[in-house]
Amino acid sequence: xxxxxxxxxxxxxxxxxxxxxxxxxxxxxxxxxxxxxxxxxxxxxxxxxxxxxxxxxxxxxxxxxxxxxxxxxxxxxxxxxxxxxxxxxxxxxxxxxxxxxxxxxxxxxxxxxxxxxxxxxxxxxxxxxxxxxxxxxxxxxxxxxxxxxxxxxxxxxxxxxxxxxxxxxxxxxxxxxxxxxxxxxxxxxxxxxxxxxxxxxxxxxxxxxxxxxxxxxxxxxxxxxxxxxxxxxxxxxxxxxxxxxxxxxxxxxxxxxxxxxxxxxxxxxxxxxxxxxxxxxxxxxxxxxxxxxxxxxxxxxxxxxxxxxxxxxxxxxxxxxxxxxxxxxxxxxxxxxxxxxxxxxxxxxxxxxxxxxxxxx
Amino acid sequence: xxxxxxxxxxxxxxxxxxxxxxxxxxxxxxxxxxxxxxxxxxxxxxxxxxxxxxxxxxxxxxxxxxxxxxxxxxxxxxxxxxxxxxxxxxxxxxxxxxxxxxxxxxxxxxxxxxxxxxxxxxxxxxxxxxxxxxxxxxxxxxxxxxxxxxxxxxxxxxxxxxxxxxxxxxxxxxxxxxxxxxxxxxxxxxxxxxxxxxxxxxxxxxxxxxxxxxxxxxxxxxxxxxxxxxxxxxxxxxxxxxxxxxxxxxxxxxxxxxxxxxxxxxxxxxxxxxxxxxxxxxxxxxxxxxxxxxxxxxxxxxxxxxxxxxxxxxxxxxxxxxxxxxxxxxxxxxxxxxxxxxxxxxxxxxxxxxxxxxxxxxxxxx
Numbered sequence: 001x002x003x004x005x006x007x008x009x010x011x012x013x014x015x016x017x018x019x020x021x022x023x024x025x026x027x028x029x030x031x032x033x034x035x036x037x038x039x040x041x042x043x044x045x046x047x048x049x050x051x052x053x054x055x056x057x058x059x060x061x062x063x064x065x066x067x068x069x070x071x072x073x074x075x076x077x078x079x080x081x082x083x084x085x086x087x088x089x090x091x092x093x094x095x096x097x098x099x100x101x102x103x104x105x106x107x108x109x110x111x112x113x114x115x116x117x118x119x120x121x122x123x124x125x126x127x128x129x130x131x132x133x134x135x136x137x138x139x140x141x142x143x144x145x146x147x148x149x150x151x152x153x154x155x156x157x158x159x160x161x162x163x164x165x166x167x168x169x170x171x172x173x174x175x176x177x178x179x180x181x182x183x184x185x186x187x188x189x190x191x192x193x194x195x196x197x198x199x200x201x202x203x204x205x206x207x208x209x210x211x212x213x214x215x216x217x218x219x220x221x222x223x224x225x226x227x228x229x230x231x232x233x234x235x236x237x238x239x240x241x242x243x244x245x246x247x248x249x250x251x252x253x254x255x256x257x258x259x260x261x262x263x264x265x266x267x268x269x270x271x272x273x274x275x276x277x278x279x280x281x282x283x284x285x286x287x288x289x290x291x292x293x294x295x296x297x298x299x300x301x302x303x304x305x306x307x308x309x310x311x312x313x314x315x316x317x318x319x320x321x322x323x324x325x326x327x328x329x330x331x332x333x334x335x336x337x338x339x340x341x342x343x344x345x346x347x348x349x350x351x352x353x354x355x356x357x358x359x360x361x
Numbered sequence: 362x363x364x365x366x367x368x369x370x371x372x373x374x375x376x377x378x379x380x381x382x383x384x385x386x387x388x389x390x391x392x393x394x395x396x397x398x399x400x401x402x403x404x405x406x407x408x409x410x411x412x413x414x415x416x417x418x419x420x421x422x423x424x425x426x427x428x429x430x431x432x433x434x435x436x437x438x439x440x441x442x443x444x445x446x447x448x449x450x451x452x453x454x455x456x457x458x459x460x461x462x463x464x465x466x467x468x469x470x471x472x473x474x475x476x477x478x479x480x481x482x483x484x485x486x487x488x489x490x491x492x493x494x495x496x497x498x499x500x501x502x503x504x505x506x507x508x509x510x511x512x513x514x515x516x517x518x519x520x521x522x523x524x525x526x527x528x529x530x531x532x533x534x535x536x537x538x539x540x541x542x543x544x545x546x547x548x549x550x551x552x553x554x555x556x557x558x559x560x561x562x563x564x565x566x567x568x569x570x571x572x573x574x575x576x577x578x579x580x581x582x583x584x585x586x587x588x589x590x591x592x593x594x595x596x597x598x599x600x601x602x603x604x605x606x607x608x609x610x611x612x613x614x615x616x617x618x619x620x621x622x623x624x625x626x627x628x629x630x631x632x633x634x635x636x637x638x639x640x641x642x643x644x645x646x647x648x649x650x651x652x653x654x655x656x657x658x659x660x661x662x663x664x665x666x667x668x669x670x671x672x673x674x675x676x677x678x679x680x681x682x683x684x685x686x687x688x689x690x691x692x693x694x695x696x697x698x699x700x701x702x703x704x705x706x707x708x709x710x711x712x713x714x715x716x717x718x719x720x721x722x723x724x725x726x727x
Contacts, residue, residue: 274722
C-alpha cells in the first residue's frame with residue numbers, strides 16, 4: 001500500500017514548499033544540496049567525501065550514503081536539522097544507496113561483507129542511528145535498494161561487481177560476475193524472489209519501484225565498450241524483460257545508465273546516461289507493454305527525480321544544471337539558472353527520489 | 362646510470378618565468394574571459410570541418426590506391442600504398458581533438474580506428490577472416506556489420522605492413538586479402554562521408570546556428586563545454602593511453618608495442634598531429650578569450666607549453682617503437698607525457714573562469 005509512503009506533511013504541501021535534495025561537487029568540496037521548487041539552494045552541507053545515493057522519508061528525514069570510501073552516512077531528521085553523522089559498520093563498507101522503511105523509523109543500507117566477499121543489507125534505527133541487524137543481499141556488490149509498493153518488502157539490485165576498499169575502483173571479478181535483483185521480506189530479511197538475466201556482464205545497478213510494484217532497472221555493461229547492450233529492464237508480475245529501445249539509442253547510451261526513476265503516476269519512466277548525454281523516456285501501458293517515448297540530449301545528465309505532476313521530472317547534470325522536464329508536452333526548462341548554476345555546483349549521480357503524494361495512489 | 366634527455370633550457374626558463382609572472386601578477390582585467398559564439402564558429406569552420414574534410418580526402422586517395430593495387434598487385438604497388446595510409450592516420454590524429462559528435466555516433470570512432478586493442482582482437486579477427494576459404498565476395502560485403510576490430514585503419518595497417526598479410530595481398534585481385542582491402546577502403550570512405558555530412562547537416566547547425574531547444578547545447582556555455590571537453594578528452598587519451606601504456610612505470614618494463622600504429626611507425630607522427638589539433642583548437646577558442654580579457658600572460662603560458670611539447674615530439678626518434686626501451690628515449694617520452702599532464706592541469710585551472718564545467722558523472726559516474 002503506497003499510502004504508507006506518504007508523509008502527513010506532504011498531504012497539504014503546496015508547490016512552493018517542495019524541495020529536492022542531491023549531492024554535488026563544488027570546487028574541491030563534496031556537498032549535500034537542498035533546493036526548492038525554483039532550483040534555489042536552500043541549504044548546503046559539506047560532506048567528508050563524495051556522496052552517492054540519498055533518500056527522503058515520509059517523516060521528512062534525509063539519508064545520504066558516502067561512496068569510495070563508503071565509511072559514512074549523513075542523517076537529517078528534517079531538511080533544517082543538525083547533521084547526524086553515522087559510521088559504517090566494521091568490515092561493511094557502504095556500496096551505494098540507502099532507503100527508508102515505509103514509516104521512516106528504519107533505514108536500510110547496501111554494503112559489502114568483506115570477509116565473505118558478498119553483499120549485505122544493514123538495518124538501522126533512523127532516529128538514533130543505531131545499527132540493528134543485517135542480512136545477506138544474496139549477491140555480490142549490492143547497489144541501489146528500494147522499498148516495495150506495499151512497504152513490506154525490499155528490492156535490492158545486486159550489481160554483481162566485487163570491489164574492495166583497498167583496491168579503489170578496481171573491479172575484481174569481471175570474468176565471473178553475476179548480477180541479480182533480489183526481493184526480500186522486511187520483517188525477517190527472507191529472500192522471496194530473485195531475478196537474473198543471461199547477460200553476465202550486465203550490472204543491474206539502479207532501480208525504481210512504482211505503485212504497482214513494477215520495477216525499472218537501469219544497467220551498466222561491463223563488457224567491451226564497442227559491444228553495446230540493452231540497458232533498461234523491467235519487472236512486472238514476477239517476469240523480467242527488457243524495455244523496448246531503439247537500436248540507435250542503445251548505441252548512444254554508451255553502455256551506461258546512471259539513474260532511473262518513475263514519475264509520480266508510475267506510468268512514465270526516465271533513465272539517464274551521463275556518458276551518452278541522454279535521458280530516455282518510456283511510457284508504460286498494461287503489463288510489460290511499454291513504449292520508448294522519446295530521448296532528450298542533455299550534457300552529462302544523470303540525477304533524476306519525479307516532479308509533482310504526471311510525466312514530470314527533475315534532471316540534474318554534472319555540468320551544473322538543474323532542469324524541469326514535462327514529458328507529456330516535451331518541454332524542458334532550466335531551474336535555478338540564477339542560483340545553482342552560477343555557484344558551479346556539479347551535480348552528482350543522484351537526486352533524492354520523490355515521495356509520492358496520496359492523490360496519485 | 363640513466364641520463365636525462367636534453368631539454369631546451371631556454372624554453373624551460375621562459376616557461377618558469379611566465380608561470381611565476383602569471384601567478385604573482387594581479388590580473389589587469391575586470392571580467393572573466395569569455396569564449397564567444399564567434400570563437401566556437403571559428404573552431405567549427407577552421408578546425409573541425411577542415412579536419413574531417415582532410416580525413417575524407419585522405420580516405421578518397423586511399424580508396425583509389427586500394428582499387429588500383431588490386432588490379433595490378435606487386436610489392437612495389439603495396440609499398441606505394443603505405444604513404445596513403447600514413448596520410449590518413451595523420452589526418453585522423455589531427456581530427457582527434459574532436460571526440461564527440463558524429464564520430465562518436467554509430468560507434469564510428471571504433472569502426473575507423475579500433476585502438477587500444479588490449480586483447481589483440483584485430484589480429485585474431487583478421488586471421489579468422491582471411492583464413493576462411495568462404496571469404497569470397499568481399500566487394501559486396503557490408504563491413505558496417507562486421508566486428509569493429511576489422512573495419513578500419515588497424516586492419517589495413519596490418520595488410521600493408523605485416524609480412525604475413527602482405528603475402529596474402531600479393532595473391533592479387535582474386536585473393537581474399539586484396540578484395541578485403543578494397544572493402545576496407547570503401548568502408549573508411551563511407552564512414553568519413555557520414556561524418557562530414559553529419560557535421561554539415563546537423564552538428565554545425567547545433568554549434569553555430571540559432572538557439573534550438575532540441576539541441577544538446579542549451580546555451581553558449583554548453584557549446585564551450587563541448588569544445589573543451591573534446592580537448593580534455595584527447596589530453597587524457599594521450600596521457601593515459603597513447604603514452605602511459607607503452608611507458609609503464611620503468612624503462613625495463615616498457616612496452617613499445619603498446620604505442621599506437623607502431624607497425625607503420627606512425628606513433629610519433631600521430632602525436633605530433635594530435636598536438637597540432639590541440640594547438641589549433643586552443644588558438645581559435647582560448648587564445649582570443651584570454652587576450653580579450655587582458656590575460657595574455659595566461660595564454661603565453663599555454664602557448665609556450667604547447668611549443669615545448671612540439672619540440673619534445675620533434676626530438677623523439679621515428680620509429681619510436683624500436684627506441685622506447687632505451688633509457689634516453691624512455692625518459693624523453695616520459696617527459697613528454699609530463700608536459701601533457703601539466704598542459705591539462707593548466708587548462709583545467711582556467712576552465713572555471715570560462716564558466717566551463719568539464720562534466721562530472723560522464724567521467725566518474727557510478
